[in-house]
């Protein structure tokens with residue numbers, strides 16, 4: 001095997017993948033009531049095009065695209081619209097949702113399947129990916145079609161699929177890669193065609209030998225990555241595989257690279273090859289706080305509570321409920337929130353697993369500095385933020401923090417570094433906006 | 438469907454490494470213990486153990502009282518940092534000083550050097566070194582006359598309480614097989630005041646394999662904790678293994694001491710003794726345990742190297758031309774003061790950052 005690729009900095013949280021990595025994906029039917037968020041993607045929420053009492057069919061558009069950075073939203077079930085409301089969501093406090101009473105999940109493809117996607121034009125492929133509402137399934141939920149439409153003058157030469165899945169506990173991408181290798185591979189070919197890129201590759205951490213083998217067999221170039229957090233962060237993946245650095249304040253496409261999550265590639269395959277919009281996703285339900293961790297193929301809109309029930313229910317001790325993994329995931333106030341296209345996992349942590357919430361003074365041990373994958377000086381940014389010295393925090397590059405949490409993770413004083421840095425980011429951005437205005 | 442359940446909110450990350458400040462501090466305490474055993478072997482219970490214990494007790498008590506008075510949680514007095522300060526302070530005084538000296542030094546270190554700045558993490562300079570500097574300034578005679586030779590405690594009749602011993606007599610004493618004299622560094626320094634021939638003879642005597650061996654094993658005059666080089670290295674190794682110690686500062690510091698010791702430390706240019714420079718005085722103790730004090734050393738990688746080199750250079754300059762034979766602790770104190778500035782000017786290149794060249 002070729003040498004392991006990696007990036008500078010990072011840390012080694014317990015992987016905790018053994019809880020769910022061997023559990024085959026179980027498809028669960030959509031529950032009676034689902035709440036489909038209209039803002040599952042980054043950007044402007046879809047504009048609702050249904051109203052209370054409307055009959056909807058599986059794959060029907062219930063929210064239309066609203067601007068360039070936006071996507072349409074589809075109903076994952078046949079049923080009746082029970083209402084439109086503002087509801088708590090996993091990735092933001094609340095947002096517009098369409099409540100649907102499920103009747104069934106049968107139905108053919110919403111679009112014409114294109115098994116012959118090789119003969120479709122780039123524009124056709126990108127249009128289909130947009131209409132199918134495909135957004136990044138790895139976390140940020142950025143509309144995929146936008147990433148495939150680089151502004152004129154930007155030449156893309158590299159397509160990387162992200163199969164690193166470096167968050168502890170999460171195994172959804174891992175299961176996807178070994179159970180649905182063909183979907184990912186087709187999606188990769190479609191994406192490569194849409195971008196006119198030859199020789200795309202998938203990056204996988206070397207704790208997933210079965211996935212590496214599966215792609216090898218499928219004739220796909222695999223870049224084996226050393227297990228290290230945050231290997232799955234876009235800039236770190238690019239650095240590890242290509243050696244290129246995304247310029248500060250820039251995007252991967254500035255250096256000719258597009259990264260797509262493996263889950264996104266599979267969604268692209270469904271959209272183009274099978275004519276299926278983005279209606280379901282694989283969600284890992286894990287953590288010491290659930291009885292039977294596993295991986296589930298669930299309709300978007302399924303409440304977290306239903307998935308927890310599928311995973312045998314809560315254990316005796318649940319200190320924190322997370323959407324996503326423990327490093328970057330968001331703590332949830334309620335388990336009534338629905339699965340969105342970006343929900344890679346639901347993790348229930350016991351009080352032993354969860355991080356202490358008492359912070360000590362910074363002893364300037366520099367562990368955060370040595371670990372920061374963006375090569376920032378987190379402890380100093382945090383101190384400036386605490387003292388409300390926003391300009392100093394800005395000078396230290398606070399805006400380049402991607403909130404990966406590595407610094408807080410390694411801090412022996414359990415400092416809330418991400419919190420301080422994010423606060424500085426908010427203040428810096430606000431002051432820049434007011435200066436511009 | 439079951440009732441929705443609610444949970445505590447918190448900021449990411451939700452995972453923490455098992456490391457804690459307490460663990461870091463106690464690791465340092467553990468790493469300092471072998472040298473304490475060495476000190477007891479060399480200087481006896483009264484000469485080494487008692488001052489260390491008193492110093493630690495005084496540091497912890499001072500910390501406790503300060504925290505109490507400021508209405509903070511007093512459990513922090515046992516977080517290990519005050520213990521480290523107490524040990525380091527005692528390690529930096531001569532073995533023969535009266536018992537109250539390390540106690541006073543520790544109290545000063547904690548109250549003025551640490552708590553006055555705001556406690557753990559807020560102090561600008563290493564508290565133990567500030568305590569030592571205070572003792573040096575207030576009790577210069579006691580602090581430089583308190584030398585007792587290794588093994589003197591087992592054999593008091595030999596009576597080489599050597600503070601007044603002329604440097605010319607410095608030699609490897611057969612009965613104790615030790616380098617004595619106030620300290621080898623004092624002898625080295627004094628040699629420059631002699632006529633060329635005599636001075637050269639003294640230095641030659643100090644630059645022998647036999648002397649190096651004695652220096653390594655601690656058989657020489659020196660402060661309580663600084664002489665047992667091998668045991669200090671053992672402690673440092675432990676800290677490396679525990680990932681508490683990072684290599685940059687010790688390597689830069691000791692490298693600079695060796696290099697500048699060779700370049701500047703002798704009678705003429707490039708006539709110094711690199712090995713002697715590293716093995717004498719407080720260089721090893723300072724390089725591994727005091728320059729590396731996290732709170733008062735730079736957090737950036739380049740900063741740590743600059744810090745180490747700067748302290749090494751100043752050490753040698755003080756040794757050669759300063760008023761004291763040893764410059765280790767002052768050099769670190771000076772670099773402590775420069776640390777915020779160093780951090781500021783050594784911000785690492787961010788991922789993807791293109792540095793503008795002026």
Ligand code: SF4
Pocket residue numbers: 361362363364365366367368369378379407410411412413414415417736
């Ligand atoms: S890891 Fe924590 S204690 Fe260490 S320098 Fe960073 S913020 Fe300070």
Ligand code: SF4
Pocket residue numbers: 371372373374375376378400401402403404405406407408417418421
């Ligand atoms: S959260 Fe920000 S500052 Fe902390 S390690 Fe990640 S990028 Fe660096």
